[in-house]
Amino acid sequence: MKAAVVTNFGKPLEIQELPVPEPGPGQMLVRIEASGLCHTDIHAAHGDWPVKPVPPFVPGHEGIGRVEAVAAGVADAWVGKRVAIPWLGSACGSCRYCVSGWETLCESQINSGYSVDGAYAEYALAHANGVVEVPDAVSSVDAAPLTCAGVTTYKAIKVAEVVPAERVAVFGIGGLGHMAVQYARLVGGFVTAVDVEQSKLDLARELGADHVVNAAQTDPVEAIRAVGGADIAVVLAASPKPFAQAYRSLRRGGRLVMVALPADDAAITVPIFDTVLGGISVIGSIVGTRADLAEVFALHAAGRTKVITRTRALEEVNESFDDVLNGRVPARLVFQM
DSSP states (O other): OEEEEBOSTTSOOEEEEOOOOOOOTTEEEEEEEEEEOOHHHHHHHHTOSSSOOOSSBOOOSOEEEEEEEEOTTSOGGGTTOEEEEOSEEEOOSSSHHHHTTOGGGOTTOEEBTTTBOOSSBSEEEEETTTOEEOOTTSOHHHHHHIIIIIHHHHHHHHHHTOOTTOEEEEEOOSTTHHHHHHHHHHTTOEEEEEESOHHHHHHHHHTTOSEEEETTTSOHHHHHHTTTOEEEEEEOOSSHHHHHHHHHTEEEEEEEEEOOOOGGGOOOOOOHHHHHHHTOEEEEOOOOOHHHHHHHHHHHHTTOOOOOEEEEOGGGHHHHHHHHHTTOOSSEEEEEO
C-alpha cells in the first residue's frame, strides 16, 4: 500500500510502499478514502512537543474509510461500514475518566498517527472501541475534518458553557476556527473572529461571524474591549501571543479556553490578582469523545454546519505542509486516496 512516512523529525515525508497491515485482536482494517491534514500532523512530523512520536511512523488522525476486515473480538457487522479514525484511537474503558465520559483524559490512551500509525495511507488499522460510524449524509471529504477540527472545536464550545447572547472570541480562523465560529453561533453566541489573514476573516463573515478583527492591523484586545469584551475566548492559533491577547480580551467572569498546542511547551503569564478579582476561568480543552463526534456528524448531516476543504493527492503531502505553515490554506486540506 502507499503511505506517507515520517522517517526523521523535520525531514520531508517519504511516499513509500508498505505491506497492508494485519488487524490484531480488537482491531479492524480500514481502506482509507480521505484523510484530513491537521496542524498536529505537522507538529508530529517535526517532533515539536515534549512527548514525541517515534519515527518511522505514518501520521493522520482524520481518517475516513470502509472497514474491509475485522479480527477476533470485533463483530462481523462492522465490515462494509464507513468509519472515522480519530485522534483518540483507543482508551482503556475502565479508568475513572473513561467510565465518567472523559475518555479523552485516559492515561492509557492510544493516539492515531502519533503513538500508532495513522491514516496518511491507503489502509490503516483502527481499534473497534475508538472508531465512529459516519452517516450516509456526510461525505468522506467533509467527515475527515469533522473528525478532529470539528469535534475539537465542538468540545471547546461545550466546555465553555456558552450562554445565548454571550460574546465568543475565536482566535485563529483556519481548519478549526471556521468550525468554531459555526458551533458558537449554533448555541446562540455572538462571534468575534480574530486572525492575521483578511481572507480568513472574510470566510468567518460568510459563516456568520458578527465581528471580525485583523490582528495584523489592529490590537485585538482593544478591538474586543471596544464591543464590551469577550465572555469566552477560544484560542486555536498555535503560537503563544494569541493566548495572552485572548486572556486580556475577557470581561469579568470570562472563560479562556485553550485548545491549540504551540511548539516547545510554550507558556503564558496569568496574573493572579486580575484572575481572582475578575472571576476568570482558564480551561484546557482536548478533542472530544466518540459521543461528541457522533453529535458533530449528526449536526452536519442535518445541514447545520459547512466544512471548507481543498483536496490533494497524498503525493503532495510536503507541499501541503508548507501551504499550511505559510497560511496559504483557507481552512482544511484533505488527502483523497
